[in-house]
Amino acid sequence: MRIVSAAEIAGALTHSAMTDALAEAFRAEVTVPLRHHHPIPQGPGARDAMLLLMPAWTGVGEDAFVGTKIVSVFPENGTRGLPAIYGSYILCNGATGAPLAVMDGTALTVWRTAAASALAARYLAAKDASRMVMVGAGALAPHLIRAHAAARPIRHVTLWNRSREKASQLAEGLKGTLPGITITVASDLQSAVEEADIVSCATISTNPLVSGDWLKPGAHLDLVGGYTPAMRETDDAAVLRASLFVDTRAGGLHEAGDIVDPIRRGLIQESDVKADLFDLARGTHRGRASDDEITLFKSVGTALEDLAAAMLVWRSLPV
Structure with missing residues (x-):
């Protein structure tokens, strides 16, 4: 399984290519279940954290993919000098379920949002x-x-x-x-x-x-x-x-x-x-x-x- 950094994502993408890929995705048949929200209690006086799971998958076949973005939101992280939000993306082979890569979810998000x-x-x-x-x-x-x-x-x-x-x-x-x-x-x-x-x-x-x-x-x-x-x-x-x-x-x-x-x-x-x-x-x-x-x-x-x-x-x- 490959680990893909924000720098590697930036090196692999252009904004035009990313926009073209989204256009193709919105024309295709992609399954997008409801986003999962799971509160994580943080104890007395602290705001609850949140785990977000965002799955999607393409059709069947050797060129199919399954993916899930995992986002953690910990509002109290500012007191620790840490970002409140972390994100990772897990991409799997859609024919076998075998994991292919874990990608920087934050970088992936800004690229696709702009596109x-x-x-x-x-x-x-x-x-x-x-x-x-x-x-x-x-x-x-x-x-x-x-x-x-x-x-x-x-x-x-x-x-x-x-x-x-x-x-x-x-x-x-x-x-x-x-x-x-x-x-x-x-x-x-x-x-x-x-x-x-x-x-x-x-x-x-x-x-x-x-x-x-x-x-x-x-x-x-x-x-x-x-x-x-x-x-x-x-x-x-x-x-x-x-x-x-x-x-x-x-x-x-x-x-x-x-x-x-x-x-x-x-x-x-x-x-x-x-x-x-x-x-x-x-x-x-x-x-x-x-x-x-x-x-x-x-x-x-x-x-x-x-x-x-x-x-x-x-x-x-x-x-």
Whole structure:
């Protein structure tokens, strides 16, 4: 069994190839059971830890795969100087069940998450989209920028983060790595969004950051960060103005606060979500309908994406 590090994953993948692999996975027949959540008590006064299991498998045959992402969330790790979240991915042969590899689950997740946004942008962002705003400066941000730049002709990226210093650090880290793309840091998020063709958000905000009133005709809003019903990255105006899309209906209609909260309050209905990535990849929905249409894509992730990423890494590794 092979151990695959984050560095090996980065060496094996490109954002275009990862996006292509996701498109193929959403067109294929992949089994994705419900995600398992298992609380782990930590004793008096401590928050419970959580073990998450995310399995998926392809069809039968010698080229079949079975995979499971294992994520541990230990909220008290900050007091120990350790990360709160650890992840590993176990990839097995789908014909025999024999383990093939254990991969860095954290690295795999950021690659597939960014690729899901890029896949959506292929159908939903304007074909000539050249100006992007990146809201948030965490680990996902550079991957989202590169993935969107691989999907659309991005020429200018504006970074915004609550901590301007962190946004500046990201800008410095990206310097020289994105030929032909200008990187700037914004103090005023509204002004930056008003000029943007693509607005990508990867934060843990529980309150809206981007207003729908700021979006220009033809803009595409990519919401990545919120992963619980209590989290919002955009406001009701955006949800009401935009054509709504999700990565999967199973996740988007139950876990995504930007969709679930407006439905719960009666502002929109489940039927207002026009399509998910299955529909877009399989051609049952065309995606963007006009140059002036405002589109909103909300993702919360799915084990299908993890399996597709792990399969691509495995097939791309040097022998």
